[in-house]
Amino acid sequence: MTSTAAGESAQWTRMPTTKTFVPFLLVNIHDTIAVLTGGMPLPWLGGLGELAFVALYLATVSAALDEDRRDTRTPRLLLAALAVVTYALAVGYWDHWQMCFPLLSLATGVVLRRDPRLIALTLALLGITYGIMASLRGGHDTTGTIVAAGWGTGLAGMLVANLLNLVESNAALRATREQLAHAAVERERLRFSRDLHDLLGHTLSVMVVKAQAVRRLGPRDLDAALSQAADIEAVGRQALTEIREAVTGYRESSLATELDNARSLLEASGITAEISHSGPPLPPQSGALLGWVVREGVTNVVRHSGAAHCAIEVRGEQDRVHLEITDDGVGPSAAPEADRPRPKTGGNGLKGLAERLATAGGSLTSGPSGRHGFRLVAELPVDEEGSVAQATSRQGRSAHRLR
Numbered sequence: 001m002t003s004t005a006a007g008e009s010a011q012w013t014r015m016p017t018t019k020t021f022v023p024f025l026l027v028n029i030h031d032t033i034a035v036l037t038g039g040m041p042l043p044w045l046g047g048l049g050e051l052a053f054v055a056l057y058l059a060t061v062s063a064a065l066d067e068d069r070r071d072t073r074t075p076r077l078l079l080a081a082l083a084v085v086t087y088a089l090a091v092g093y094w095d096h097w098q099m100c101f102p103l104l105s106l107a108t109g110v111v112l113r114r115d116p117r118l119i120a121l122t123l124a125l126l127g128i129t130y131g132i133m134a135s136l137r138g139g140h141d142t143t144g145t146i147v148a149a150g151w152g153t154g155l156a157g158m159l160v161a162n163l164l165n166l167v168e169s170n171a172a173l174r175a176t177r178e179q180l181a182h183a184a185v186e187r188e189r190l191r192f193s194r195d196l197h198d199l200l201g202h203t204l205s206v207m208v209v210k211a212q213a214v215r216r217l218g219p220r221d222l223d224a225a226l227s228q229a230a231d232i233e234a235v236g237r238q239a240l241t242e243i244r245e246a247v248t249g250y251r252e253s254s255l256a257t258e259l260d261n262a263r264s265l266l267e268a269s270g271i272t273a274e275i276s277h278s279g280p281p282l283p284p285q286s287g288a289l290l291g292w293v294v295r296e297g298v299t300n301v302v303r304h305s306g307a308a309h310c311a312i313e314v315r316g317e318q319d320r321v322h323l324e325i326t327d328d329g330v331g332p333s334a335a336p337e338a339d340r341p342r343p344k345t346g347g348n349g350l351k352g353l354a355e356r357l358a359t360a361g362g363s364l365t366s367g368p369s370g371r372h373g374f375r376l377v378a379e380l381p382v383d384e385e386g387s388v389a390q391a392t393s394r395q396g397r398s399a400h401r402l403r
Contacts, residue, residue: 015164015167015168016167018062018065021057021110024103024106025057027103031046031050031097031099034046035047035050040096046097053086053089053100053103056081056085057082060079060107060110060111061106061110063075064110064111076112079112082104082107083126090133101130102152102156105157105160106160108122108123108126109157109158110161110164113161119157120158123153123154123158124154127153190352201296203235203238206235209265210232213225213268214228231264255282255291257291258292258294258295259277261295262294266298266302271308271309272309272310274309276311279321280317282321286360286380286382289362290323290380292353293357293378296350297312297376300374301325301374305327305329305373306330308328309328311325319381319382320379320380321379321380321382322378323379325375325376326374326375327373328373329373357379360380362381364376364377
């Protein structure tokens with residue numbers, strides 16, 4: 001049943017083609033037979049007029065349905081020529097070719113469907129003139145005849161115009177829905193890849209540092225080495241939990257937790273840590289966002305800096321919070337564990353954080369500090385409800401969930 005409904009929905013998004021309007025030409029079949037059998041005066045002239053009408057009718061509809069030509073002058077010029085031929089046949093033969101008016105009305109609806117005022121005026125004039133001609137042709141000038149003939153003629157064009165507008169609107173809505181679905185998937189992929197980068201980059205760095213500590217301490221201090229090994233196990237378990245949370249889109253980082261983790265990681269790496277946190281309590285969403293900054297910044301210090309000292313300062317104000325991470329590193333030459341050059345202005349992780357902060361109205365800047373070292377600064381506005389950072393935390397939740 002779902003596939004049937006989807007098929008019907010797709011039909012209402014497919015624009016009719018010129019072939020759709022060809023069967024309507026059969027309304028003139030009686031006059032066509034009269035041309036072939038000589039049942040009208042000057043049948044050769046009537047035949048030429050019919051050929052001209054059919055050619056103009058098909059050309060008008062085709063041009064009006066063509067995306068490249070529908071907004072040019074061509075469809076309206078062809079429609080004007082079709083109207084001339086229609087009135088010429090109807091007036092010249094009088095008792096024949098009267099059904100050309102409904103066809104002219106259909107073509108008018110196709111051409112002028114995007115101009116409600118003009119199509120209403122045109123179809124009204126067409127209906128009135130055809131109604132008058134029908135009344136005079138019947139030999140009695142009655143209002144009923146004019147209204148009946150005129151209303152039927154004008155209604156044909158109006159129905160076609162509304163139907164085409166409905167199909168075009170449905171097609172536009174369908175295309176917009178598909179674009180939104182693709183955008184949601186892309187946002188979810190970006191969130192997932194960014195979270196995995198932040199999570200795995202930090203976790204693997206911690207495990208490498210702890211493993212190196214085990215190797216150094218093993219020969220001389222077995223208890224300390226076992227303690228570091230236990231930390232590796234705890235970090236691995238925590239990483240599994242965080243990855244599950246990242247997959248479901250509910251991963252949140254705590255600033256206080258990340259500051260504690262940063263101190264532990266820096267000290268295990270032989271880097272002196274100086275951490276200060278001042279100011280009023282932060283809303284959970286703002287703290288979570290800054291927690292990501294601390295995690296990424298400290299991971300970069302451990303992996304790339306070769307620093308002996310790292311300072312982390314969190315300074316909160318009533319409506320804004322300032323986070324700064326600085327180190328005295330000299331680059332990868334002093335850090336044997338570094339596997340790639342130290343970024344000068346920020347790698348992929350910092351770019352992702354900059355996007356998150358920008359979404360929340362904040363900013364992230366990074367670059368060299370003095371002759372050596374590196375400086376990372378995050379600024380984030382904070383209101384009483386912490387609403388500025390909610391967009392970041394909900395970024396993955398509103399998209400398609402990965403299971």
